[in-house]
Amino acid sequence: MDLQIPFDNSYAALPDKFYTRLSATPVGAPRLFAFNAPLAHELGISGLDDRTALTQVFAGNVLPDGAAPLAQVYAGHQFGGFSPQLGDGRALLLGEVETGAGRFDIQLKGSGPTPYSRMGDGRAWVGPVIREYLMSEAMAALGVPTTRALAAVTTGEPVLREDGPLPGAILTRVAASHIRVGTFQVFAARADRDALQRLTDYTIARHFPDAHGPMGLLHKLMEVQAELVAHWMSIGFIHGVMNTDNMAISGETIDYGPCAFMDAYHPNTVFSSIDRQGRYAYANQPPIAHWNIAQFASALVPIMGDEDKAVADLTEAIKAFPPLYEAAWLRRFGAKLGLADATPDDRPLIEDFLTHMAQEGLDFTNTFAALPDVPAGLKDWARRWQARGPDMDLVARSNPQVIPRLHRIEAVIQSAVTDDFAPFDEMLSVVTDPYSQADPLYTARPAPEERVARTFCGT
Numbered sequence: 001m002d003l004q005i006p007f008d009n010s011y012a013a014l015p016d017k018f019y020t021r022l023s024a025t026p027v028g029a030p031r032l033f034a035f036n037a038p039l040a041h042e043l044g045i046s047g048l049d050d051r052t053a054l055t056q057v058f059a060g061n062v063l064p065d066g067a068a069p070l071a072q073v074y075a076g077h078q079f080g081g082f083s084p085q086l087g088d089g090r091a092l093l094l095g096e097v098e099t100g101a102g103r104f105d106i107q108l109k110g111s112g113p114t115p116y117s118r119m120g121d122g123r124a125w126v127g128p129v130i131r132e133y134l135m136s137e138a139m140a141a142l143g144v145p146t147t148r149a150l151a152a153v154t155t156g157e158p159v160l161r162e163d164g165p166l167p168g169a170i171l172t173r174v175a176a177s178h179i180r181v182g183t184f185q186v187f188a189a190r191a192d193r194d195a196l197q198r199l200t201d202y203t204i205a206r207h208f209p210d211a212h213g214p215m216g217l218l219h220k221l222m223e224v225q226a227e228l229v230a231h232w233m234s235i236g237f238i239h240g241v242m243n244t245d246n247m248a249i250s251g252e253t254i255d256y257g258p259c260a261f262m263d264a265y266h267p268n269t270v271f272s273s274i275d276r277q278g279r280y281a282y283a284n285q286p287p288i289a290h291w292n293i294a295q296f297a298s299a300l301v302p303i304m305g306d307e308d309k310a311v312a313d314l315t316e317a318i319k320a321f322p323p324l325y326e327a328a329w330l331r332r333f334g335a336k337l338g339l340a341d342a343t344p345d346d347r348p349l350i351e352d353f354l355t356h357m358a359q360e361g362l363d364f365t366n367t368f369a370a371l372p373d374v375p376a377g378l379k380d381w382a383r384r385w386q387a388r389g390p391d392m393d394l395v396a397r398s399n400p401q402v403i404p405r406l407h408r409i410e411a412v413i414q415s416a417v418t419d420d421f422a423p424f425d426e427m428l429s430v431v432t433d434p435y436s437q438a439d440p441l442y443t444a445r446p447a448p449e450e451r452v453a454r455t456f457c458g459t
Helices: 037-042 051-058 126-141 181-189 193-207 213-234 282-303 307-336 344-360 364-369 379-387 392-398 406-417 422-431
Strands: 019-021 031-035 070-072 076-078 081-083 091-099 102-109 148-161 164-175
Touching: 031 051, 031 422, 037 148, 051 148, 076 181, 126 148, 126 164, 126 406, 126 422, 164 406, 181 193, 181 282, 193 213, 193 282, 213 282, 213 307, 282 307, 307 344, 307 392, 344 379, 406 422
Parallel strands: none
Antiparallel strands: 019 070, 031 148, 070 091, 076 081, 091 102, 102 164, 148 164
């Protein structure tokens, strides 16, 4: 086999309590329909002309040399309720590669059942695989920290869902790591101080080598999450399922389930079909990030010595998150209006613009992309804005022309179900060039009959 992946695995060297070793369940007739060659080159993968090997490896049928497949264990708060053990129910970490840009996991999603599947089949159908591929690669092109899509295959086998049999598929995902807040929570829940200390040391060494101890790690998590969530907010992105098991310690966007970009702007927008109370609505994302960070802090208590002092110190420490987020939000939205030197005094200017957008139901992406054209009814606002001397080059660099809109993704998925992947290829090329592409097919808001009101998890 010509395909070579330079695995250099470290997570697999941790104790067995961190994972379960197992291989993917083979599939009958895999077909590679997407492969990210530039990313493969960055990862040092060679033998990319061997399409048969690519197909078999990324279908889970062939284990490449050096791989150490395993399903990771973690816990998590899901919609506020704590589950003491979750884990990779349909994913396998093949291994890690070390590059000049850092260490990265290579993981199969939809590769079959694991001990953490909780009665699930461990599979994915082509719809969620396409959604995550398009969304994660679009986010990368937008400069948002994110997991990446390396490959996607159809399996040639159906998976059964509520709507009946659907074509199966497997995604290969790349991440700085798959360590989550929930990874810490599972060992805290077990009162396993040794595992918690090992995980803390490993995470610091891998992601934040200049952090000192658990408190230093907490501060780094707050910094990267403040930047990440502010970035989400500035592009109208709604994650949809911000459970603690979906918050990556690395500060990457992870687990593209019922996610979406808003069309018409409103702060209370919710898409997820299972988020009936609006817990993860657009405007709730910053306080939920803060809440998740508090759960992470709680998980660190067992390794911080005196419990009362640890609780007091951690409670005080997490108060740093709101001002970190506020500063990041101001930088992002200031840039969208061309204000490189935005200060708190500019917040009313930004908020007045957003309020008008919400009241008029204006499209989030298109309204910002149209600047310096100001929406009707904002004559006084326009004078205030121009008085600030906005940098229009910064406006252009900060406001994408296209985002992966839900109705276009759904159209791509429907074509893929009929084995037509040409619309996927076209949309991928557009959304990965978001600042210069302006194809009306992808910039237009959905017609009423095209609007997607609800999104679903990828199981």
